[in-house]
Amino acid sequence: MPEFALALTLFVLSHLVPSLPGVRARIIAIIGRKAYLIGYATLSVVLLAWVLLAAVSAPVSVLWMPAGWQAWITLVVSPIALFLIIAGLISPNPLSLSARRSQLGEAGAVVTITRHPVFWGFALWSASHIPPNGDLRSLLLFGSLTILAVSGFWLSDKRARRALEGQWQALARTTSIIPFLAVILGRTRLRWDSWLTLALLLAIALTSWLVLGGHAALFSADPISATRY
Secondary structure, eight states, rough: OOOHHHHHHHHHHHHGGGTTTTTTHHHHHHHHHHHHHHHEEEEEHHHHHHHHHHHHHHHBBSSOOOOOOHHHHHHHHHHHHHHHHHHHHHSOOOOOOSSSSSOOOOGGGGGGTTOOOHHHHHHHHHHHHTOOOBBBHHHHHHHHHHHHHHHHHHHHHHHHHHGGGGGGHHHHHHHHHTOOOOOOOSSSSSOOOOHHHHHHHHHHHHHHHHHIIIIIHHOOOOOHHTTTT
């Protein structure tokens, strides 16, 4: 458990420290945006892999017994989460996390759903893994990841407000943190573009691979078998 706690703490800090005022900007000024993004992504993947490996070897303290209906929550929610993560990363989005560098006012159709699709995706993915994993290590892991993802709403809004200055209000009004709220309130119209199509196809392919053996190969847990408890 000490190794798991250390790995999880470092992973959380690696996401919170760059969000402190001026830290991210100073790093980018020194090494450049491209080097920062590559380095940050590499560090995140390495730390996440360490967290997962440490979690597997950590002692199991059962909090509740698994049931088939709990696994169905993960099976239903995870594909949606993967779609939002992929769509958010590949779509231009000046208001939140994206792997694409976008110009002011340039945003993909995904922002008509929510301006923070990546954070919503990770929050849904991690939260949906809590019910079928009724042990302490899983609760700590997925609970921490959920809280970290949700904190991204506020941290990303704060960063975008500072970067966009006077344009922030106009851009933010056409979208919302809560999915589909801006559409329901009539502040924008739901759109679809090629990035969403690509994200949908990739999410379907990745989900199919995970369900048909990928998840079992990676984590020694078959999501389909879990529904039969």
